[in-house]
Amino acid sequence: MGGTEHLDIQREGATLVLTLNRPEAKNALSLPMLVGLYDGWVEADADDSIRSVVFTGAGDSFCAGMDLKALAGRSTGGERYRDRLKADPDLHWKAMLRHHRPRKPVIAAVEGYCVAGGTEMLQGTDIRVAGESATFGLFEVKRGLFPIGGSTVRLQRQIPRTHALEMLLTGRPYTAREAADIGLVGHVVPDGTALAKALEIAELINACGPLAVEAVKASVYESAEMTETEGLAAELKRGWPIFDTADAKEGARAFAEKRPPDFKRA
Structure with a gap:
């Protein structure tokens, strides 16, 4: 360590x-x-x-x-x-x-x-x-x-x-x-x-999706000094790719199957 x-x-x-x-x-x-x-x-x-x-x-x-x-x-x-x-x-x-x-x-x-x-x-x-x-x-x-x-x-x-x-x-x-x-x-x-x-x-x-967590944190700090219009545009650039990840699909499956998700950072 x-x-x-x-x-x-x-x-x-x-x-x-x-x-x-x-x-x-x-x-x-x-x-x-x-x-x-x-x-x-x-x-x-x-x-x-x-x-x-x-x-x-x-x-x-x-x-x-x-x-x-x-x-x-x-x-x-x-x-x-x-x-x-x-x-x-x-x-x-x-x-x-x-x-x-x-x-x-x-x-x-x-x-x-x-x-x-x-x-x-x-x-x-x-x-x-x-x-x-x-x-x-x-x-x-x-x-x-x-x-x-x-x-x-x-x-x-x-x-x-x-x-x-x-x-x-x-x-x-x-x-x-x-x-x-x-x-x-x-x-x-x-x-x-x-x-x-x-x-x-x-x-x-x-317990949350690590890619989503890191993207959310990055978006919050990145947009802090932007105008609202700039921030919303930047949010889409960071946020949309998360929906295409295997973790996002796993999250949806886990919800449907009523079980904890097994996120793989992928």
Whole structure:
């Protein structure tokens, strides 16, 4: 499965589970974590048996943002990963989903702190589940910094602009309920159950036709910046070929025969 000392990669059936694993540092981002995370996204895209990804954190936090000392490769064993960053200077942005969009659906399972870089990575996921004690926020301005992980662009496209600007300009923390109220997360569940809920959603996705799922996700993001007329035309280009697949025929047969479909990605 791969992974690094700060990033665990596991399989749960057809779901790849990527777990940030620096609980003693509230899963603050390190170079080993970013390298492992990037490798996980690549694995998910490359392996057709993977139909969904769950993204979570070990311990009592999702991610408390960037650890600048660790990113520099000091004191966390990161020295041996520096060559990876030199070979691909964009690797950290791909790992954080700023410059990469996985073709498989990504479900975030958040417990505890999901702030700064954690909230920025969250915006690169598709479906979001939070424990009721989770905390969100973009704290950069409070430190005189800029949330350069994509938040000034993405956040206003995902939640109402007034809420995006309040989060960006005040640097204040948000509860899970507040995050749900403004549309940043879709589910708030009892503490300790976010991962189970995310895996439950993943199973529902995994039971669907994989070609259809990936085409639907691609169409949603592709059409987001188009006019309605352009988007509808693009949707037809992506959608019509799905009807000609063996999976589409299998879906119809399974419905008629009252049995679960056996999709083959064909």
